[in-house]
Amino acid sequence: MLEICGLSKSFGGVKATDDVTLDFADGSLTAVIGPNGAGKSTFFNLITGALRPDAGQILLDGVELAGRSPPEIVRHGIGRAFQVASIFPSLTVQETMLAAVCADQRRASVLHRRFPLPETRDRAEHAMELLGLASKRNRVAATLSHGDQKLLDIALALVLDPKVLLLDEPTAGMGTEERWRMIDKVRELWEKQKITVVFIEHDMDIVFKIAPKIVVLCYGRILASGTPDEIRRNEAVIDAYLGTEHHEAAV
Amino acid sequence: MSEAQAEQGASTLNVSRTGAKSQRYRDVLIALIAFTVLASLPMLTSSKFLLDFVIRCSAYGLFATSLNLLVGYTGLTSFGHGMFFGLGAYGYGLVMQKTGVSIPVAFVATLLITLVVATVIGAICVRLKEIYFAFVTLAFQMLIHSTILSWVSLTGGDQGLRGGIPRPAFLGIDLSNHLHLYIFSCALLVIGLLLMRQIAQSPFGYTLRMIRDNAARASFVGIDVYRAKLTIFVLAALFASVGGMIMALFVSGAYPEFAYWTISGEGIFINMLGGVTTFLGPMVGTVLLLILNDTVTRFTEYHGIVLGIVILFFAIGLRKGLMDFAYEWYAQRRDRERG
Numbered sequence: 001m002l003e004i005c006g007l008s009k010s011f012g013g014v015k016a017t018d019d020v021t022l023d024f025a026d027g028s029l030t031a032v033i034g035p036n037g038a039g040k041s042t043f044f045n046l047i048t049g050a051l052r053p054d055a056g057q058i059l060l061d062g063v064e065l066a067g068r069s070p071p072e073i074v075r076h077g078i079g080r081a082f083q084v085a086s087i088f089p090s091l092t093v094q095e096t097m098l099a100a101v102c103a104d105q106r107r108a109s110v111l112h113r114r115f116p117l118p119e120t121r122d123r124a125e126h127a128m129e130l131l132g133l134a135s136k137r138n139r140v141a142a143t144l145s146h147g148d149q150k151l152l153d154i155a156l157a158l159v160l161d162p163k164v165l166l167l168d169e170p171t172a173g174m175g176t177e178e179r180w181r182m183i184d185k186v187r188e189l190w191e192k193q194k195i196t197v198v199f200i201e202h203d204m205d206i207v208f209k210i211a212p213k214i215v216v217l218c219y220g221r222i223l224a225s226g227t228p229d230e231i232r233r234n235e236a237v238i239d240a241y242l243g244t245e246h247h248e249a250a251v
Numbered sequence: 252m253s254e255a256q257a258e259q260g261a262s263t264l265n266v267s268r269t270g271a272k273s274q275r276y277r278d279v280l281i282a283l284i285a286f287t288v289l290a291s292l293p294m295l296t297s298s299k300f301l302l303d304f305v306i307r308c309s310a311y312g313l314f315a316t317s318l319n320l321l322v323g324y325t326g327l328t329s330f331g332h333g334m335f336f337g338l339g340a341y342g343y344g345l346v347m348q349k350t351g352v353s354i355p356v357a358f359v360a361t362l363l364i365t366l367v368v369a370t371v372i373g374a375i376c377v378r379l380k381e382i383y384f385a386f387v388t389l390a391f392q393m394l395i396h397s398t399i400l401s402w403v404s405l406t407g408g409d410q411g412l413r414g415g416i417p418r419p420a421f422l423g424i425d426l427s428n429h430l431h432l433y434i435f436s437c438a439l440l441v442i443g444l445l446l447m448r449q450i451a452q453s454p455f456g457y458t459l460r461m462i463r464d465n466a467a468r469a470s471f472v473g474i475d476v477y478r479a480k481l482t483i484f485v486l487a488a489l490f491a492s493v494g495g496m497i498m499a500l501f502v503s504g505a506y507p508e509f510a511y512w513t514i515s516g517e518g519i520f521i522n523m524l525g526g527v528t529t530f531l532g533p534m535v536g537t538v539l540l541l542i543l544n545d546t547v548t549r550f551t552e553y554h555g556i557v558l559g560i561v562i563l564f565f566a567i568g569l570r571k572g573l574m575d576f577a578y579e580w581y582a583q584r585r586d587r588e589r590g
Binding site: 048050069070071074075079080082086087088089090091095098099100102103104107108109110111112113114115116117156157160 | 272274275449450452453454455456457458460461463464465467468469470471472473474475476478479482
């Protein structure tokens with residue numbers, strides 16, 4: 001279980017994350033929503049070690065992770081994908097996967113053997129198949145389509161066998177149809193891999209349709225959390241977020 | 252861009268033990284053939300000039316290829332890599348002059364000195380990014396150069412290490428014999444290139460490529476980026492140091508120019524000439540630069556202008572090194588044939 005307790009981070013006077021306390025049960029699927037600047041990405045950056053929290057605890061299965069470096073946190077089982085696909089442009093899909101498994105098996109500094117190592121093969125293969133990238137294995141990452149780059153980014157997190165997978169806007173920059181395909185993929189992965197998935201998403205239709213649990217962030221604080229029905233009826237959420245959006249849509 | 256594809260080609264389709272192994276055998280075979288060709292050169296020609304040229308290519312080639320491990324493979328553009336070339340030359344010369352140990356012992360001692368110095372300097376430098384890394388490495392280069400100039404009692408100051416470096420025979424190898432020196436240099440070159448090739452194609456080599464492409468992402472895959480950068484910084488320094496040792500053996504001395512920033516500049520120039528996306532690019536660049544140097548200086552004293560024009564041609568006209576250009580041409584042709 002991933003437990004966040006009293007997590008805070010300020011930039012100058014701005015409280016980007018303000019006393020956030022949350023639990024993510026094993027095998028849960030949670031959507032994090034909130035207006036721009038609500039602190040969603042900061043929240044992810046704190047959990048994954050990209051930013052050091054000012055205060056608070058991050059416990060994964062009882063192990064304190066707050067303040068540790070990104071590689072350490074990854075090794076404890078928290079993988080992440082990025083809002084803008086973060087990949088290795090000059091490596092092929094397959095090389096990316098093989099090299100990542102190498103790193104996960106603590107063989108990233110092996111000098112006396114040749115890449116790729118045979119023992120990394122099965123896991124790399126498995127991840128490529130899960131994400132539907134197997135047929136593009138020899139494509140150089142930079143030449144992949146936007147959607148495939150996003151998939152590769154997720155594959156790069158998933159190939160490390162994380163306990164918790166954090167997806168920062170998996171559908172960012174996609175058309176409506178592609179969004180649904182991506183989100184179906186995310187749901188499929190969650191069901192198949194039985195891991196904890198937390199994702200940030202802007203599209204309310206998607207969020208309400210697929211996420212069993214929703215967390216609403218606003219000005220760095222948790223405004224509400226609960227099932228889609230609870231969130232839809234929550235006055236504070238309607239005022240701060242949904243209401244304005246619906247209003248804008250009406251205009 | 253797709254060096255990966257170039258080197259793996261169709262073999263990536265089947266990641267197998269045999270694939271990776273046969274690649275290594277292929278490299279060893281190429282190295283053996285190259286060494287045989289180089290070693291038989293003295294039988295075909297008695298030109299001392301040509302043999303000297305190959306010795307200089309060995310020294311600069313090891314240096315430039317090791318720089319490419321930083322620039323091309325890791326994305327660390329060092330402007331001070333030449334300091335380890337100088338350190339190798341001076342370290343070897345001083346150990347030989349002061350202690351009178353055998354040549355292999357002096358070699359190992361110099362490598363150990365380089366290891367210590369490179370670890371200290373690297374620990375400071377590789378924390379920095381891009382231009383800051385470049386300038387701090389340059390600063391360390393100047394520091395070492397001024398130390399050599401001002402510590403006259405040890406280094407001979409601007410006169411360099413004079414009086415010759417002793418070359419006692421070992422294991423039947425007599426480096427005061429020009430032919431022995433030639434074969435010895437070729438052997439060091441081939442072994443050095445083979446080792447660097449192994450580094451480039453090892454899992455660690457791919458860790459370096461990940462760092463070059465996207466260091467932040469590499470750390471989220473679980474890679475300790477700082478440690479990896481420091482490791483390659485030190486390894487590259489060791490090979491540059493061997494280049495410096497060959498140079499010291501060749502001229503039987505060491506001079507402050509070996510540690511001056513222009514050596515680093517030539518290293519960068521060589522990498523631009525030959526290209527950084529193929530393993531042998533810097534080696535091709537070395538040969539090109541030395542030929543250019545030798546021929547141009549014969550015709551004009553303004554050889555700097557000519558070299559400048561050549562570098563402009565490569566930087567602005569071709570926008571890549573010769574081997575990059577050749578490889579891209581080859582890849583395009585291959586793709587067209589495949590349809």
